Amino acid sequence: MTGRARFGADYNLPGQLVGRVLRSPHPHARIVSIDTSKAEALPGVKAVVTRADFADQPSEFIPAGEMMMNYKDVVRNVMAREKALYEGHAVAAVAATSVAIARKALKLIDVKYEVLPHVIDVVEAMRPGAPLLHDDLFTAGVEPKPDKPSNIAKRLEIKVGDVEAGFKKADLIVEREFKTAPVHQGYIEPHAALATVSEDGSVELWTTTQGHFIVRAHCARLLGLDMGKVRVTATEIGGGFGGKTVVYLEPLAIALSKKAKRPVKMVMSREEVFKASGPTSGATVRVKMGATRDGKFVAGFAELKYQAGAFQGSPVQPGTMCAYAPYDIENVHVIGYDVVSNRPKVAAYRAPGAPISEYAVESVVDEIAKKLGLDPIELRMMNAAHEGTKAAYGPKFGPIGLEETLNSIKKTEHWNTPLRKWQGRGVASGFWFNIGGETSVSLTVNEDGTISLMAGTPDIGGLRAALASVAADELGVPVEKVRPIIGDTGSLGFNFLTGGSRSAFSGSMAIVEAAKQIKSELVARACKLWEAKPDQVEWKDGAVRPLGALAEKVKPMTIAEFAKISGKLGGPIGGVGRINAQGAGPSFGTHLVDLEVDPETGRTTILRYTVAQDAGKALHPAYVEGQFQGGAVQGIGWALNEEYIYGEDGKLQNAGFLDYRMPVASDVPMIDAILVEVANPKHPYGVRGVGETPIVPPLGAIANAMENATGIRFTELPMSPPKVLKALTDKGLNKA
Amino acid sequence: MAKHHIEATVNGDAVEFLCETEETLLDVLRDTLNLTGSKEGCSSGDCGACSVLLDGRLVCSCLVLGCEVSGRKIETIEGMAKGESLHPLQQQFLKSAALQCGICTPGVLVASKALLERSPNPTETEVRYWLAGNLCRCTGYDKIVSAVMDAAAVMRKG
Numbered sequence: 001m002t003g004r005a006r007f008g009a010d011y012n013l014p015g016q017l018v019g020r021v022l023r024s025p026h027p028h029a030r031i032v033s034i035d036t037s038k039a040e041a042l043p044g045v046k047a048v049v050t051r052a053d054f055a056d057q058p059s060e061f062i063p064a065g066e067m068m069m070n071y072k073d074v075v076r077n078v079m080a081r082e083k084a085l086y087e088g089h090a091v092a093a094v095a096a097t098s099v100a101i102a103r104k105a106l107k108l109i110d111v112k113y114e115v116l117p118h119v120i121d122v123v124e125a126m127r128p129g130a131p132l133l134h135d136d137l138f139t140a141g142v143e144p145k146p147d148k149p150s151n152i153a154k155r156l157e158i159k160v161g162d163v164e165a166g167f168k169k170a171d172l173i174v175e176r177e178f179k180t181a182p183v184h185q186g187y188i189e190p191h192a193a194l195a196t197v198s199e200d201g202s203v204e205l206w207t208t209t210q211g212h213f214i215v216r217a218h219c220a221r222l223l224g225l226d227m228g229k230v231r232v233t234a235t236e237i238g239g240g241f242g243g244k245t246v247v248y249l250e251p252l253a254i255a256l257s258k259k260a261k262r263p264v265k266m267v268m269s270r271e272e273v274f275k276a277s278g279p280t281s282g283a284t285v286r287v288k289m290g291a292t293r294d295g296k297f298v299a300g301f302a303e304l305k306y307q308a309g310a311f312q313g314s315p316v317q318p319g320t321m322c323a324y325a326p327y328d329i330e331n332v333h334v335i336g337y338d339v340v341s342n343r344p345k346v347a348a349y350r351a352p353g354a355p356i357s358e359y360a361v362e363s364v365v366d367e368i369a370k371k372l373g374l375d376p377i378e379l380r381m382m383n384a385a386h387e388g389t390k391a392a393y394g395p396k397f398g399p400i401g402l403e404e405t406l407n408s409i410k411k412t413e414h415w416n417t418p419l420r421k422w423q424g425r426g427v428a429s430g431f432w433f434n435i436g437g438e439t440s441v442s443l444t445v446n447e448d449g450t451i452s453l454m455a456g457t458p459d460i461g462g463l464r465a466a467l468a469s470v471a472a473d474e475l476g477v478p479v480e481k482v483r484p485i486i487g488d489t490g491s492l493g494f495n496f497l498t499g500g501s502r503s504a505f506s507g508s509m510a511i512v513e514a515a516k517q518i519k520s521e522l523v524a525r526a527c528k529l530w531e532a533k534p535d536q537v538e539w540k541d542g543a544v545r546p547l548g549a550l551a552e553k554v555k556p557m558t559i560a561e562f563a564k565i566s567g568k569l570g571g572p573i574g575g576v577g578r579i580n581a582q583g584a585g586p587s588f589g590t591h592l593v594d595l596e597v598d599p600e601t602g603r604t605t606i607l608r609y610t611v612a613q614d615a616g617k618a619l620h621p622a623y624v625e626g627q628f629q630g631g632a633v634q635g636i637g638w639a640l641n642e643e644y645i646y647g648e649d650g651k652l653q654n655a656g657f658l659d660y661r662m663p664v665a666s667d668v669p670m671i672d673a674i675l676v677e678v679a680n681p682k683h684p685y686g687v688r689g690v691g692e693t694p695i696v697p698p699l700g701a702i703a704n705a706m707e708n709a710t711g712i713r714f715t716e717l718p719m720s721p722p723k724v725l726k727a728l729t730d731k732g733l734n735k736a
Numbered sequence: 737m738a739k740h741h742i743e744a745t746v747n748g749d750a751v752e753f754l755c756e757t758e759e760t761l762l763d764v765l766r767d768t769l770n771l772t773g774s775k776e777g778c779s780s781g782d783c784g785a786c787s788v789l790l791d792g793r794l795v796c797s798c799l800v801l802g803c804e805v806s807g808r809k810i811e812t813i814e815g816m817a818k819g820e821s822l823h824p825l826q827q828q829f830l831k832s833a834a835l836q837c838g839i840c841t842p843g844v845l846v847a848s849k850a851l852l853e854r855s856p857n858p859t860e861t862e863v864r865y866w867l868a869g870n871l872c873r874c875t876g877y878d879k880i881v882s883a884v885m886d887a888a889a890v891m892r893k894g
Binding site for chain 1: 778779780840861869882
């Protein structure tokens with residue numbers, strides 16, 4: 001706002017060195033040898049690290065946001081060991097006194113590669129005989145256990161009812177195969193880390209991350225350090241969307257600093273961000289749905305093949321969970337495959353996995369509506385999940401707002417406005433389950449009665465404002481008197497990361513807990529001061545109030561009044577909330593889009609867009625709208641333009657913002673936001689996480705609008721101008 | 737090779753610095769003058785996070801060399817608020833929640849200020865095309881565009 005907020009690359013320390021990474025030019029190669037002697041001899045080079053500086057890690061799976069990862073892979077992803085597995089894979093890193101010297105040093109590192117055949121496409125990677133990335137990777141989840149390694153890391157499925165029986169009851173069956181391209185989270189701030197290791201081995205690290213406690217855990221593990229010795233401060237974060245939930249530079253910066261005995265700062269270039277940090281999966285998805293003549297869905301089948309990148313751990317599991325979650329269907333069977341190929345390891349991206357599978361399902365739902373001659377909103381309404389629906393992935397839904405979002409979309413003026421030639425309208429719904437998890441916060445009452453609020457989940461889109469308003473409300477103080485900050489790993493108990501739409505949900509629950517402690521402490525102090533019994537006082541409207549006869553003798557006391565006398569009465573005042581938040585309420589949304597296709601160029605313009613989503617209770621309505629709008633526009637990019645483009649050589653061809661085309665201001669219209677509020681009964685304010693769901697419906701909604709505009713069912717994303725133009729030309733639809 | 741000695745004006749203050757030939761204005765602002773409000777998102781002029789005004793003209797400071805600014809006037813985000821009082825654009829961005837993570841905000845504000853100086857009553861389309869060089873991944877642009885138009889209205893009233 002004023003330029004004073006400090007983001008990852010804005011931190012500096014006296015005597016700091018510049019860290020740079022040497023990256024593999026090959027998509028797949030055995031690393032025969034690495035000779036760093038010439039680089040180390042260059043004046044100004046203070047440290048060089050390679051695979052030799054990181055101990056191997058045994059296989060151990062740990063949660064990474066909503067996905068899983070394995071430490072054996074994490075250590076190999078931060079620094080290649082036996083093989084380089086994608087173009088851009090880190091092979092060595094240097095710390096030097098200047099950028100120029102660091103660059104020169106990278107050129108002096110002699111890496112001998114034995115180049116191996118590579119595989120980029122997920123379907124090709126699954127074929128027998130495809131180049132193998134890991135000779136110790138055997139497909140999990142199949143019986144009997146395979147005796148040969150493959151690129152299929154895992155097969156998983158969810159099943160309810162009997163889909164075959166369901167299809168027999170169907171009057172209409174629609175089956176389609178879809179393909180989506182990998183897309184990058186596209187945060188504007190590149191990864192950055194500044195590390196300093198002192199003589200006694202204690203580490204200080206500043207990094208741009210969605211979870212500094214997670215960074216601490218990973219760095220301690222990879223470098224064999226006690227967690228207590230590693231203090232991580234999360235800087236202001238310039239966007240993450242899931243992509244800043246893992247470590248890349250952090251362990252390298254610490255290892256370099258330890259060797260050089262000086263602080264080391266590392267910042268990725270945009271090209272490195274594209275080539276070496278996680279996009280989300282591209283995928284191939286087959287969907288088969290059956291419906292009766294009057295529109296009741298009777299069976300849903302899907303097969304999802306998700307790219308994991310070079311190491312296992314794609315978001316295929318949440319993809320399977322979410323695929324049919326918006327619908328109440330008796331028979332569902334979803335199979336997922338997690339497949340490795342020579343691409344950067346995928347990272348979480350907003351509702352990881354869900355946009356892909358729900359795009360495919362929403363496209364087929366739309367086709368069913370068209371074939372049965374039904375209104376697409378009516379068809380969704382007829383089949384919508386509601387309170388009591390048992391989702392195919394397990395839980396029975398409590399109160400949920402899908403029907404309300406459909407209803408509110410139907411009532412918009414937007415839905416009822418006529419369209420012209422080459423214009424189309426599409427609708428789609430979406431779901432994300434949301435998570436809670438481990439959360440610690442503290443509230444400290446300062447001597448003047450103001451409140452210091454500390455949370456441990458980085459604020460990416462208004463968390464501090466939302467938590468401050470909850471604390472103010474709970475303690476009955478004006479919100480300006482609450483100063484919220486994000487504490488470092490030494491200041492609070494463990495916090496899981498900001499992700500899964502959990503931080504406002506869980507953080508506000510923890511604040512309520514911390515405030516409760518303050519209130520009961522002040523009630524106790526009042527009893528002492530007034531020589532009263534607990535039933536003679538109560539906490540109400542920001543003060544401890546005397547009741548009954550006592551009220552005639554003493555006056556109510558506010559927090560500020562207790563703070564003023566805390567030196568004489570009870571000492572410092574504060575509370576901590578340490579919870580493992582349960583009861584995250586799922587959030588459903590429905591999006592409506594109008595677009596226009598230019599038959600001469602194949603370019604698609606989004607004309608109008610409306611989002612309706614269940615927020616449970618919006619703590620800060622403007623920021624909730626912002627989540628809806630931002631997610632929708634990311635979805636527009638995913639649907640229309642964004643993709644990783646690889647050449648035959650296995651190298652990424654569009655590693656920059658010019659060629660990786662994210663939406664700019666002139667690409668999109670205003671995004672109307674409708675806040676539906678069906679309270680989450682498991683949260684004191686009724687809150688549901690809102691951040692993830694908005695990216696789920698746009699892909700399907702836009703594909704459906706494209707069909708409406710052109711009569712063509714596009715089954716491949718992105719629907720970029722060349723693809724659309726070719727489809728129109730092939731059908732002879734755009735002849736002059 | 738010896739460094740270049742450059743004298744220029746930044747946010748109204750006379751500055752002098754030494755820079756290498758290949759150093760960009762953005763490098764100089766951030767690393768030499770410690771003005772880290774201008775952000776580096778791409779180094780290729782595609783994201784606009786490093787937007788500054790050079791003699792009143794909107795430029796990406798990552799595409800200007802440090803040695804090119806000799807004798808010229810540079811305005812950055814750090815010079816936008818006047819003392820205690822925020823620029824009307826900054827006030828409006830806060831009021832309208834026109835930012836989430838905030839990394840693009842300095843560039844967007846500098847670019848918007850340049851727009852309103854030449855076009856005090858812009859249409860939505862004009863705002864959108866003017867800001868097409870400033871990537872924002874969080875907001876979907878809606879609240880940014882509204883905030884710029886609302887700030888324009890405030891500024892017109894004086």
